[in-house]
Amino acid sequence: MKHLLSIAHLTKAEAISILNTAQELAKASDGPMKKLPTLRGKTIVNLFAEDSTRTRISFEAAAKRLSADVINFSAKSSSLSKGESLKDTAQTLQAMGADAVIIRHGASGAPARLAENRWMEGSVINAGDGTHEHPSQALLDAFTIRKHLVRGGEDLAGLHIAIVGDVLHSRVARSNVLLLTKLGAKVTLVAPPTLLPVGVKDWPVSISYDFDEILPTVDAVMMLRVQLERMSEQFFPSAREYSHYFGLNSDRLRVMKPNAIVMHPGPMNRGLEITADSADSARSVIVEQVKNGVSVRMAILYLLLAGSSEEIRS
Amino acid sequence: MDLLLKNVQLNSSLVDIAISDGVIKSIGVNLQEDATRTLDCKQAIALPGLVDLHTHLREPGKEDSETVLSGSQSATRGGFVAVSAMANTSPVADTAGVVEQVFRLGQSAGLVDVFPIGAVTKGLKGVALAEIGAMADSSARVRIFSDDGHCVFDPLVMRRALEYVKKFDGVIAQHAQEPALTVGSQMNEGFVSSQLGLKGWPAVAEEAIIARDILLAEHVQARLHICHVTTAGGVEIIRWAKSRGIAVTAEVTPHHLLLTDEMVRSFDPIYKVNPPLRSEVDVMALREALAEGVIDIVATDHAPHAAESKDCEWQEASFGMIGLETALPIINLTMVQSGLLTWEAVADRFSYAPAAIGRYTNHGRPIAVGEPANITVIDPTQIWRVDRDLVSSRSRNTPFHGMELPGVIVATIFKGGISYEAVS
Numbered sequence: 014m015k016h017l018l019s020i021a022h023l024t025k026a027e028a029i030s031i032l033n034t035a036q037e038l039a040k041a042s043d044g045p046m047k048k049l050p051t052l053r054g055k056t057i058v059n060l061f062a063e064d065s066t067r068t069r070i071s072f073e074a075a076a077k078r079l080s081a082d083v084i085n086f087s088a089k090s091s092s093l094s095k096g097e098s099l100k101d102t103a104q105t106l107q108a109m110g111a112d113a114v115i116i117r118h119g120a121s122g123a124p125a126r127l128a129e130n131r132w133m134e135g136s137v138i139n140a141g142d143g144t145h146e147h148p149s150q151a152l153l154d155a156f157t158i159r160k161h162l163v164r165g166g167e168d169l170a171g172l173h174i175a176i177v178g179d180v181l182h183s184r185v186a187r188s189n190v191l192l193l194t195k196l197g198a199k200v201t202l203v204a205p206p207t208l209l210p211v212g213v214k215d216w217p218v219s220i221s222y223d224f225d226e227i228l229p230t231v232d233a234v235m236m237l238r239v240q241l242e243r244m245s246e247q248f249f250p251s252a253r254e255y256s257h258y259f260g261l262n263s264d265r266l267r268v269m270k271p272n273a274i275v276m277h278p279g280p281m282n283r284g285l286e287i288t289a290d291s292a293d294s295a296r297s298v299i300v301e302q303v304k305n306g307v308s309v310r311m312a313i314l315y316l317l318l319a320g321s322s323e324e325i326r327s
Numbered sequence: 328m329d330l331l332l333k334n335v336q337l338n339s340s341l342v343d344i345a346i347s348d349g350v351i352k353s354i355g356v357n358l359q360e361d362a363t364r365t366l367d368c369k370q371a372i373a374l375p376g377l378v379d380l381h382t383h384l385r386e387p388g389k390e391d392s393e394t395v396l397s398g399s400q401s402a403t404r405g406g407f408v409a410v411s412a413m414a415n416t417s418p419v420a421d422t423a424g425v426v427e428q429v430f431r432l433g434q435s436a437g438l439v440d441v442f443p444i445g446a447v448t449k450g451l452k453g454v455a456l457a458e459i460g461a462m463a464d465s466s467a468r469v470r471i472f473s474d475d476g477h478c479v480f481d482p483l484v485m486r487r488a489l490e491y492v493k494k495f496d497g498v499i500a501q502h503a504q505e506p507a508l509t510v511g512s513q514m515n516e517g518f519v520s521s522q523l524g525l526k527g528w529p530a531v532a533e534e535a536i537i538a539r540d541i542l543l544a545e546h547v548q549a550r551l552h553i554c555h556v557t558t559a560g561g562v563e564i565i566r567w568a569k570s571r572g573i574a575v576t577a578e579v580t581p582h583h584l585l586l587t588d589e590m591v592r593s594f595d596p597i598y599k600v601n602p603p604l605r606s607e608v609d610v611m612a613l614r615e616a617l618a619e620g621v622i623d624i625v626a627t628d629h630a631p632h633a634a635e636s637k638d639c640e641w642q643e644a645s646f647g648m649i650g651l652e653t654a655l656p657i658i659n660l661t662m663v664q665s666g667l668l669t670w671e672a673v674a675d676r677f678s679y680a681p682a683a684i685g686r687y688t689n690h691g692r693p694i695a696v697g698e699p700a701n702i703t704v705i706d707p708t709q710i711w712r713v714d715r716d717l718v719s720s721r722s723r724n725t726p727f728h729g730m731e732l733p734g735v736i737v738a739t740i741f742k743g744g745i746s747y748e749a750v751s
């Protein structure tokens with residue numbers, strides 16, 4: 014495994030290896046010495062062509078805990094905003110000796126272009142591309158689910174997970190569908206028909222338009238951010254109607270299984286897809302997702318850059 | 328004699344063809360004619376010179392990606408003797424001045440006949456009719472009008488255009504794409520787009536316009552041509568229209584007969600094209616339709632682009648692929664070798680029928696004594712590997728780079744002279 018571009022490219026064994034590595038690294042992080050020398054001397058570039066505070070900081074923290082040198086490169090201050098092409102930027106980073114580039118980009122497939130076009134030789138890690146994928150988010154979500162709901166197993170067999178909201182525009186949903194089903198979970202997508210892609214009928218998931226019907230059967234519910242501009246694009250009539258049918262609130266929390274958890278990749282629209290009391294409830298693992306994100310991203314960097322990646326090659 | 332073609336297959340028999348003054352003078356077995364030039368065709372097949380109703384030659388305005396001259400060189404290398412040049416140049420070919428310029432550039436290149444297509448609307452904006460009559464009366468004698476690249480989306484403007492060109496037996500070539508259904512669309516809407524997170528381009532956006540325009544053409548009794556049909560549903564609508572006797576013709580591109588949206592998984596914009604690559608089901612329906620004649624012709628939609636407009640992220644990239652030099656081999660691969668078309672039928676789809684639609688009277692003529700000597704000679708058995716660095720087009724955006732294709736153009740005869748000859 015040289016790059017992490019899409020969950021589709023990972024085998025089940027590779028995915029589990031990342032989760033297990035993250036678990037080990039999380040233990041180390043909880044100890045007295047937070048920082049490991051593993052990636053000393055490696056240069057990692059955070060190439061963020063789209064705003065994202067939490068993912069960038071999470072990757073930066075992960076890289077620094079592994080003692081890598083981190084260069085942050087955000088669109089507003091960079092040549093990308095001056096009209097320099099992605100290719101030229103990649104070649105510049107290559108010339109500067111980047112061992113890995115973590116890329117967040119508004120265009121679906123931009124990381125694949127970086128990796129597969131010989132624009133640069135280092136590893137490419139997809140930190141979210143357009144409406145395509147967000148692999149590290151899915152891995153941290155799976156990690157969180159496993160930690161809370163799985164006892165004595167490595168995968169997610171037997172669990173039922175609902176992903177609720179704007180699947181059509183969600184890279185988080187795409188990566189999670191691939192990963193959670195790969196790990197043996199049953200996934201149900203809950204959304205208004207307008208926010209599901211036409212091709213979804215061939216995805217390995219169930220579809221429901223009725224949140225209330227599904228809710229009592231799930232072990233985890235993953236709420237997706239709904240962008241308000243979708244309303245002006247006629248995907249649904251009003252924010253109120255959306256919340257009424259697809260928002261998570263305290264009434265809905267009550268019908269969930271006793272141990273079921275509430276997740277959200279952030280940033281949340283409190284009051285739209287999730288009420289404040291749901292987000293802050295005892296079922297919510299939303300803050301913990303952020304914490305686990307660092308461990309999972311450490312695992313990704315470790316496996317890609319520390320030379321042991323051969324072990325998990327498919 | 329100026330030229331003697333030895334050992335060519337014509338309607339399955341091996342003959343020689345003698346040409347003088349741009350005209351076929353005699354056809355027979357083992358002709359004993361003195362000729363200035365003799366070309367041994369080694370049993371390759373002679374087809375009436377190919378006619379392509381859909382190319383983008385980019386001149387004036389985008390000479391970095393193609394010129395009329397380089398486009399003509401690419402065309403003749405692909406076996407073409409006539410090409411129609413779409414109107415989306417800069418300035419747009421919406422006046423007599425621009426179409427005459429393109430026409431003259433074609434004549435001075437002298438490798439193929441370049442027939443300019445006029446814009447339907449001023450600036451391709453879809454609002455006001457362009458100077459259609461003036462373009463028809465110009466020295467370019469424009470008969471095909473198209474806003475290709477843009478759909479004539481306003482039904483009233485489309486109706487008027489269809490009616491107006493009846494005055495001189497013209498035809499409107501529609502780029503069928505409902506704009507409201509394709510805002511920001513990147514690829515065929517289906518399973519692959521759902522996985523890749525690229526904005527979908529639904530088949531219905533194409534089919535709705537095809538259906539609408541067919542009904543309009545029937546209502547005003549005018550000629551309609553549908554550019555680059557890509558969907559099985561579009562084929563069904565055209566089949567229905569033809570069964571009702573509506574004057575609609577349609578084209579399909581070689582790339583839509585061979586490639587599917589699965590190619591997009593690479594995110595390589597070399598596969599980004601308008602209309603988009605569709606599904607396997609669509610590809611098979613298009614092949615069937617071309618075999619039946621529901622789709623009348625093959626047209627390349629040759630669309631050259633400078634390297635930087637493809638060497639980038641998918642959504643930043645330009646739509647389009649070059650296709651003149653690979654067109655006939657791809658038809659050989661997809662239609663002839665699969666048993667769907669005979670070479671006689673290829674002559675129809677690639678020469679007779681397109682020339683008839685464009686009213687190009689000197690083209691699409693049979694290979695017979697007294698006819699204009701426009702001939703394409705192809706050896707269908709030879710395999711070659713496509714190399715984007717070796718194309719005659721000024722651009723290299725071929726999706727077939729590295730592919731092995733069956734069929735080598737041995738020679739192209741244009742107005743009695745050899746305009747292209749393969750190095751043997």
